[in-house]
Amino acid sequence: MPSPFVISAAVSDALNAGSPVVALESTIISHGLPRPRNLEAAQEFEEILLSAGVTPATIAVLDGVPQIGLDADGVARIANEDMVKASVRDLPILMAKKVSGATTVAATAYLAGKAGVRVFATGGLGGVHRGANVTFDESADLSSLAIAGVTVVAAGVKSVLDIAGTLERLETLSVPVVGYRTTNFPSFWLTESGEQIDWSVDSPAEIADVMASQDQLGHGQGIIVANPLPPELQWEPDEHDAVLLEALAEADARGIRGKAVTPFLLSYIVGASGGRSLEVNLDIARNNVRLAGQIATAWSALASNSAAHRA
Template sequence: MIPIAYSAEVAAARETNAPIVALESTIITHGMPYPQNVQTAELVESDVRAAGSTPATIAVLDGTLHIGLEPEQLLQLGQANDVAKLSRADMAACIAQGGNGATTVAATMIAAHMAGIKVFATGGIGGVHKGAENSFDISADLQELAQTPVTVVAAGAKAILDLPKTFEVLETLGVPVIAFGQDTLPAFWSRTSEIPAPLRMDTAADVAQAQLMRAAMGVSGGQLICNPIPANDEISVEVLSPIISQALTEAEVQGISAKDVTPFLLGRIFELTKGRSLDANIALVRNNARLAAEISIKMQK
């Protein structure tokens, strides 16, 4: 039997068949410092509520999979040390051993699907890391999108990745990649990139219908909705490119690899942009949460 617990708010939503939006927890434990991590998580949850849906932040605490966190649990997670970063490979082991873990995109998708939640908001997905032709460093998020029927709303893939290769792999895996309201794919902190969008949709209703049709056809997997960061909050590609290159070089020199790469790079980019990247990150996550809430409402109807 899987040890699973629902917050009071999520339990009530399930009882009334109300719309729910899943939220990941690595942004709390590995994405931002305390207390900004907890404040941001609270803001994102408030955005989902204000848009008419119910937030369900997902994490593993003392071996129990929590679908939705109570305020004191969110605070506990935000201040905790040595919290595991969970993906498909190690989520079950963490639960079985009574551990604590924050869920990545892949793990959150698994938990959301178990709980019957169809929509998930995050910042950016993982993907193909630069130099993957040598390191084979490719996020499990991509395979998860191909097999787990959850609509993921993100600002594209994280800008530190090899974006063309990431979207090429998604195409190979048969994952619908949908730009929301524009013809090019966003690049996380930047609204646009040089990569044309394979698909474009302009309304939450169209996004919801696409996932429902996919399920009706018996086609496995979810879909990735690439929602551009608000214009007032973006950092241009011209500004970011040399900063990302510098951070990547430092990571290579220091021998940083595997799950440590992304937190290191995001930390260095925060330092090199004098905090602008964190402000942009918060803005794009909140923007994604609002869109995800709209989609969840349309999908439930």
């Protein structure tokens, strides 16, 4: 059967040449930022990579076709059109119905892995939701990273989630988690969550070595690189804590339950923070895109050296 997805010429050429490539999700653009700021951000993220000699591979489903790498018109579409959020389970339905969708972390990692793109930059991961022991509400990001051989750079998970529960699930799924120059797992807007992780790495080259070792073992899981914001860029912790408590109380007062909780909390937090949380979101994304570009470059160099030695 023909391939179900399309790889752009720029991404295909880079992969064939062994040049660095970084996948970027589209949900952060379509649902995570207001218009027209979202288009500016999408273009900025790609430019950060291009200026570092890395090919960006923004991923989305357009008219039922999963696409790895978008042209300027494709990027504008995900920023300006109303699209559904597409997780892995939605992909075959969108394809059959020829509908467009912005890919979540789960779907982006899955498609990137299928296309051979090994590094992916996002803002924060989805995870185990508060009260999941009752609702069983857990992001598909976690189970997808258990099968997608992609290294994901993220600033941990949002503090509205159950961070300790998320780390426990990742351990159960045997997904390696390493902190970039830290052993304190970040909580998206904040540099530290207080939850400790076992391993840290000090350089992009060291992360590339972990990727190579993972390949040798043949496990197939992805790798999470927890990349905290520098303390001077994080949201002011006292304000963050106060707004989060206010948001949680409001959700409880309105009787919001299950899958509706997290979208409500995130929307409420943007308003209650006067937009400050969005500005931190952008700093997070930039920080992760830069590191992902460095990791992809180190991975490309390592792969090239290995091929030269085999020759």
